[in-house]
Amino acid sequence: MPIVAQSTETTDWVSRFADDVIEESERRAPGKPVVVASGLSPSGPIHLGNLREVMTPHLVADEIRRRGHQVRHLISWDDYDRYRKVPAGVEGVDETWAEHIGKPLTSVPAPKGSPYPSWAEHFKAAMVESLAELGVEFDGISQTEQYTSGAYREQILHAMKHRGDIDAILAQYRTKKAPAPAKKQQQKPVDEAELEAAEGSGAAAEDDGSLGSAGYFPYKPFCGNCGKDLTTVTAYDDDSTELTYACTECGFSETVRLSEFNRGKLVWKVDWPMRWAYEGVIFEPSGVDHSSPGSSFQVGGQIVGIFGGKQPIGPMYAFVGISGMAKMSSSRGGVPTPADALKIMEPQLLRWLYARRRPNQSFKIAFDQEIQRLYDEWDRLDAKVAEGTGLPADVAAHSRAVGTASGALPRTPRPLPYRTLASVADITGGHPDQALRILSDFDPANPLGSLDEARPRYDKAEAWISLHVPADQRTIVRTEPDEELLKSLDEQGRESLRLLVDGLADHWSLDGLTHHVYGVPKVQAGFPADATPKELPAEIKTAQRSFFALLYHLLVGRDTGPRLPTLLLAVGQDRVRRLLGH
Numbered sequence: 001m002p003i004v005a006q007s008t009e010t011t012d013w014v015s016r017f018a019d020d021v022i023e024e025s026e027r028r029a030p031g032k033p034v035v036v037a038s039g040l041s042p043s044g045p046i047h048l049g050n051l052r053e054v055m056t057p058h059l060v061a062d063e064i065r066r067r068g069h070q071v072r073h074l075i076s077w078d079d080y081d082r083y084r085k086v087p088a089g090v091e092g093v094d095e096t097w098a099e100h101i102g103k104p105l106t107s108v109p110a111p112k113g114s115p116y117p118s119w120a121e122h123f124k125a126a127m128v129e130s131l132a133e134l135g136v137e138f139d140g141i142s143q144t145e146q147y148t149s150g151a152y153r154e155q156i157l158h159a160m161k162h163r164g165d166i167d168a169i170l171a172q173y174r175t176k177k178a179p180a181p182a183k184k185q186q187q188k189p190v191d192e193a194e195l196e197a198a199e200g201s202g203a204a205a206e207d208d209g210s211l212g213s214a215g216y217f218p219y220k221p222f223c224g225n226c227g228k229d230l231t232t233v234t235a236y237d238d239d240s241t242e243l244t245y246a247c248t249e250c251g252f253s254e255t256v257r258l259s260e261f262n263r264g265k266l267v268w269k270v271d272w273p274m275r276w277a278y279e280g281v282i283f284e285p286s287g288v289d290h291s292s293p294g295s296s297f298q299v300g301g302q303i304v305g306i307f308g309g310k311q312p313i314g315p316m317y318a319f320v321g322i323s324g325m326a327k328m329s330s331s332r333g334g335v336p337t338p339a340d341a342l343k344i345m346e347p348q349l350l351r352w353l354y355a356r357r358r359p360n361q362s363f364k365i366a367f368d369q370e371i372q373r374l375y376d377e378w379d380r381l382d383a384k385v386a387e388g389t390g391l392p393a394d395v396a397a398h399s400r401a402v403g404t405a406s407g408a409l410p411r412t413p414r415p416l417p418y419r420t421l422a423s424v425a426d427i428t429g430g431h432p433d434q435a436l437r438i439l440s441d442f443d444p445a446n447p448l449g450s451l452d453e454a455r456p457r458y459d460k461a462e463a464w465i466s467l468h469v470p471a472d473q474r475t476i477v478r479t480e481p482d483e484e485l486l487k488s489l490d491e492q493g494r495e496s497l498r499l500l501v502d503g504l505a506d507h508w509s510l511d512g513l514t515h516h517v518y519g520v521p522k523v524q525a526g527f528p529a530d531a532t533p534k535e536l537p538a539e540i541k542t543a544q545r546s547f548f549a550l551l552y553h554l555l556v557g558r559d560t561g562p563r564l565p566t567l568l569l570a571v572g573q574d575r576v577r578r579l580l581g582h
Contacts, residue, residue, distance in 0.1 A: 012396040018063040033070035037284040041078040042123035044087035047335040049320040055354040065405035079120035080143040102228030106144040130338035167216035173294035221264035225252035273300035277309025318362035344464040352401035375418035412457040421461035423562030427570040442510040486581045501582045513565035
């Protein structure tokens, strides 16, 4: 069943952009589908920072669909880009892949053991699978197919004819001439971020175009001999379209007719605005590194006019961080991908993280203990939405997280607290029968009939425990009582254990044990078990902490562990009694 449109009173960032995009599309291309776009380079693992390039236009496109408009979300796979460097930390890849630097990504072999035919297809496949799980609908465009099929032939010839105009625009942002790089320098892998940093100084010569003795050309052929783009155009005739180039890598040279030649591409700063005009893009965001003066988006806004187009509405989006990194970089290796996140998060939670923050707000995605707090926050929002008490912008973000215009995403039938599921998976070592036994005791009046009722959230929590919790932080329940500690207890300590054990049977549920565990120190101090914190002296909190620490030592041999009610349910009544000396 489709997700219905939100009230017009909703003022979240997605709705505001949708208003602007619809208005602009009706002005530029009345009666035609609204076109929004993303661009992804499968040069290595496509990480969670790259996902913002997709999620920002996806959310806007989905809002437009909810309002009854036709919309196309294009994802341009920049798989005809040059292979710049060997990314760190990619399994099945070694230093021999450096010999492919300069070739198109679709001409580079996939990592060893991959079922895919090329480097580009290998990394593209993982992203396509993740986008499907996230409910992202898109039209994929392979730039290799576009260029090698001749789809852009007219645009290429037009750019070559107007190369002087393009060069004049680029010259406005060049503060110094870039020296012709030596052969060794040309082969040096260059990180995308380094290229962006070099923009504006003219240092990123390969990003601007070919600046040889014959002048400026916005087109780079791939060498017919070695297949690399380490080429320089040495002559071009506008009338015949005869183009001569030389390869500085292998020395090969040839003359071709550009009107028939399909083995090359426009340089990035020309390619991007050309595609805006070609596809009629109305909305495409760009990262902060593309939005500074002299960078690709700013320069493209001028170059697009040469192709008869207009610059899209293009909000700048901020970086996404993880584990203390301000920005993710594929070249550094080990950066989490959407597939990594979806192993430990339901799609709704991951969508929500992108939907609730404006594009210009940075945020971090948690793979550590913080994920439990995020899930608690999500569940509270879920409850508020169900009760009708959520704020409009929060309700809108929730709606965008749980489904799309096409319908709701699959969700866990019984969404038990993530931290509880993680504790159970931790304590039981992922044993399904034991997990079901414990989870069924959480609500004895409405027990789980099957672990499937808690899936996929349970599976995500189990994956988080196994993949991201260090072994020394895992919970291992004692096999035998700590007799030495039990013998050392004073009368108060022994009394606290007796009170706990005597009440286990009557309180054997998650809520019951929570009340009981917190109530034991209160009863010992002469207060009712249900006394509120306001009714109690500060010493009670100290007594509770001491009591909890004692239980953790007796049950798992540490000062802390999973929440005690969960731990007690997991261990079971008989074993708890034995470990506590009763």
